[in-house]
């Protein structure tokens with residue numbers, strides 16, 4: 001639905017030119033909750049602004065349903081934005097804010113009124129319709145910003161870290177609310193966040209960005225279980241990195257030799273990697289201390305950290321690397337290891353992902 | 358921690374401050390007081406009376422000069438403020454562009470070029486036009502006043518614009534507002550205090566100008582300040598005090614309005 005093809009943005013200010021977007025290509029599907037995830041300064045806002053029309057890309061094309069957007073000014077693009085700062089009009093009431101887009105589209109006033117009422121209902125702000133925007137709380141402002149952007153029924157809604165200013169509890173509520181709104185309205189959401197948990201819980205697909213580039217695109221499970229490269233594995237969740245030797249790949253499976261000399265099978269990177277030294281990523285909860293089937297990595301237990309729902313075991317592997325495991329706590333049973341014990345980390349077959357770099 | 362340099366703790370600070378205030382305000386206080394003098398002297402107090410206000414009010418020349426002053430100030434304010442709004446928009450909403458500093462300096466030129474130079478230049482320039490066209494109306498004064506009022510109107514408007522959140526205008530544009538409608542519905546409503554403040558300042562500046570007016574005016578085009586200047590060359594009566602006090606009152610109200618407006622937040 002939105003096709004972003006080879007978009008680059010090079011800022012040429014007073015200083016040296018700065019490449020904020022470096023040949024970004026992505027297709028966002030109809031009715032999708034699509035998330036741009038990445039560390040601060042990676043170009044998420046810049047990409048959003050390119051779609052909204054506030055920044056002209058240096059190269060590349062942005063198309064919406066086949067129509068080229070780049071030549072259109074922001075006010076001709078059927079795309080609305082929820083700004084990070086909300087940017088509510090301070091001289092208007094809640095209802096007037098929500099009506100603004102419809103008025104600019106010259107809708108008949110009866111229709112405007114009906115839509116505004118409906119939007120107020122949708123974000124549960126009906127009792128506050130006539131308040132000034134300075135007289136409502138941060139969470140309410142956020143909902144008004146959302147309603148204002150949704151009211152003209154855009155084809156795409158762009159949301160720039162709309163939840164980052166909210167406290168934890170409200171953020172959880174709003175996450176559910178956003179998901180509800182997205183499925184009720186059927187509008188495509190392009191959502192920017194640097195909170196990986198938020199991205200994993202809300203998105204249909206995630207694009208992980210770094211330094212002006214999209215590093216990986218995929219569903220939350222895909223990104224989490226099969227990170228393509230070290231940056232993605234590191235940025236999303238916790239990961240152990242092991243230096244191993246790749247012996248051969250066959251389809252989705254890679255045969256590797258662990259530092260302990262044991263050979264095992266793990267997942268191969270999608271785009272193929274030549275045999276030789278590679279990095280293996282293993283999630284802390286995917287390995288086990290309790291033995292069982294799989295490749296064994298002997299070591300010494302260096303630290304045990306209790307987290308309530310689970311316990312983290314820090315193991316110094318023979319050979320020097322540090323490996324962190326996470327095991328869920330069961331009621332009543334104590335963990336059977338203490339610091340200084342010789343333990344064995346076991347990787348079940350198929351656990352672990354060979355990274356592309 | 359050391360307190361650092363505090364000017365208020367220096368010896369003689371209080372004395373100097375007091376001296377400054379006395380020098381600044383005592384003459385004005387005396388001027389106001391003597392405007393109520395019953396006698397004809399501006400130096401010897403002979404009792405309270407409104408007579409000089411009455412006499413000023415009844416003076417045809419004063420009336421004509423007052424009307425002229427107000428007409429000029431009104432049009433000059435209107436023109437200068439309109440130009441100032443456009444100039445402020447162009448210098449705050451376009452990003453930086455080549456020649457920005459030059460434009461900025463040119464807008465503020467009346468603040469930097471000595472007034473007498475502007476006055477002489479305008480005198481010569483307008484004289485040429487007067488010869489060419491034969492027109493000798495108030496228009497010259499209005500244009501001259503508009504020009505030197507411009508930076509005074511420009512400054513508060515620009516300050517207001519710079520303090521305004523650009524994302525509001527982006528949001529309005531994002532919601533299908535064309536540039537003109539964005540300006541009218543979002544920028545202008547928030548800019549009003551700045552515009553009013555600029556207009557008031559321009560009005561006061563126009564009202565009390567002497568130098569440029571003196572040079573540019575044709576015969577019989579006295580404004581209130583130039584009329585007073587003319588009076589001083591002959592006999593000085595407290596009538597001048599009365600007019601000054603009235604002007605002072607207007608200015609104080611305007612300037613207070615200006616401070617009040619520039620303080621109000623969006």
Ligand SMILES: Nc1ncnc2c1ncn2[C@@H]1O[C@H](COP(=O)(O)OP(=O)(O)OP(=O)(O)O)[C@@H](O)[C@H]1O
Nearest residue numbers: 011013018020039040041042043044045046047194
């Ligand atoms: N107008 C500009 N001129 C020069 N550089 C810019 C400009 N706007 C953004 N940048 C740079 O481009 C990079 C990307 O900026 P962007 O705002 O897209 O980051 P972001 O991913 O949204 O970060 P955050 O999570 O902090 O909001 C940053 O390094 C920023 O400094």
Ligand SMILES: [Mg+2]
Nearest residue numbers: 044045046160
């Ligand atoms: Mg950003």
